[in-house]
Amino acid sequence: MKLTFTKMQGAGNDFVVLDAINQQVDFSTEQWRRLADRRFGVGADQILVVERPTVPGCDFRYRIFNSDGGEVEQCGNGARAFARFVSDKGLSRERSIRVQTMSGIIAPRLEDDGSVTVDMGAPVLEPAAVPFDAEGLEGHLEGRDTLWPLPLHQGVLETTVLVSTVSMGNPHAVQVVDDVDTAPVAEMGPQIEQHLRFPKRVNAGFMQVLERKHVKLRVYERGAGETLACGTGACAAVVAGIRRGLLDSPVRVSARGGELSIAWAGEGEPVYLSGPAVTVFEGEIEL
Numbered sequence: 001m002k003l004t005f006t007k008m009q010g011a012g013n014d015f016v017v018l019d020a021i022n023q024q025v026d027f028s029t030e031q032w033r034r035l036a037d038r039r040f041g042v043g044a045d046q047i048l049v050v051e052r053p054t055v056p057g058c059d060f061r062y063r064i065f066n067s068d069g070g071e072v073e074q075c076g077n078g079a080r081a082f083a084r085f086v087s088d089k090g091l092s093r094e095r096s097i098r099v100q101t102m103s104g105i106i107a108p109r110l111e112d113d114g115s116v117t118v119d120m121g122a123p124v125l126e127p128a129a130v131p132f133d134a135e136g137l138e139g140h141l142e143g144r145d146t147l148w149p150l151p152l153h154q155g156v157l158e159t160t161v162l163v164s165t166v167s168m169g170n171p172h173a174v175q176v177v178d179d180v181d182t183a184p185v186a187e188m189g190p191q192i193e194q195h196l197r198f199p200k201r202v203n204a205g206f207m208q209v210l211e212r213k214h215v216k217l218r219v220y221e222r223g224a225g226e227t228l229a230c231g232t233g234a235c236a237a238v239v240a241g242i243r244r245g246l247l248d249s250p251v252r253v254s255a256r257g258g259e260l261s262i263a264w265a266g267e268g269e270p271v272y273l274s275g276p277a278v279t280v281f282e283g284e285i286e287l
């Protein structure tokens with residue numbers, strides 16, 4: 001079956017974007033994996049699917065599949081690529097659209113400077129809703145945030161990391177490190193991602209605070225491994241940093257693949273994610 005796709009990236013987080021309005025897109029987990037495979041397929045961190053909405057008041061439905069083939073609730077960098085795609089393909093002539101996702105409605109807006117700003121909705125902070133199983137754990141209060149001790153095994157050693165837990169529709173565990181470049185992302189990332197206290201697994205963020213309005217961030221993503229940038233991870237890290245009293249909105253987030261900007265006015269308020277959305281190439285593939 002021939003499939004047309006557009007390859008896109010936002011701060012180095014890369015995507016295969018599929019128009020499922022004008023072509024049949026209905027794949028198995030294995031086929032999603034193959035499409036995302038960097039040797040046997042096109043290659044991407046996530047596959048983004050554009051559909052007609054099924055809820056009133058929305059312009060599109062947005063589905064997201066990680067490179068491991070699993071469908072997930074939200075993708076921030078992908079939301080910017082989505083908005084650029086539907087505009088470039090003439091599927092929408094609006095600069096601001098409302099998009100239905102598995103975790104609620106988001107609202108991307110195309111900016112005059114070519115960037116895209118997305119209302120990502122309000123973060124969910126109740127541990128059980130992240131979801132995170134805090135049963136029997138003693139949280140450490142810091143500012144308005146609670147840091148949870150996660151026991152990890154490194155060889156015969158057992159270490160404990162303190163994480164903030166935040167949902168942006170998808171789950172995040174954020175820790176502050178002294179230096180992202182030397183942080184043990186490759187070793188610790190998978191251990192946190194698959195930690196039993198996260199029943200849906202989790203995206204593991206490693207944030208270095210440079211100053212109150214500027215951080216560096218690396219994220220070992222659920223279902224994709226470390227990516228060059230993670231939009232929802234940047235949102236979650238800034239929300240945690242503001243709640244801990246470390247950051248002031250808006251915050252510049254320097255990821256390995258580029259720069260994002262996050263603004264948040266506090267509990268109950270939406271998080272705004274701004275950054276680039278770039279088309280790399282178009283193609284066709286037989287799947």
Ligand SMILES: N[C@H](CCC[C@H](N)C(=O)O)C(=O)O
Nearest residue numbers: 075076077170221222231232
């Ligand atoms: N790996 C994430 C989905 C993609 C998120 C990230 N690429 C972003 O820009 O938000 C998860 O399983 O929740």
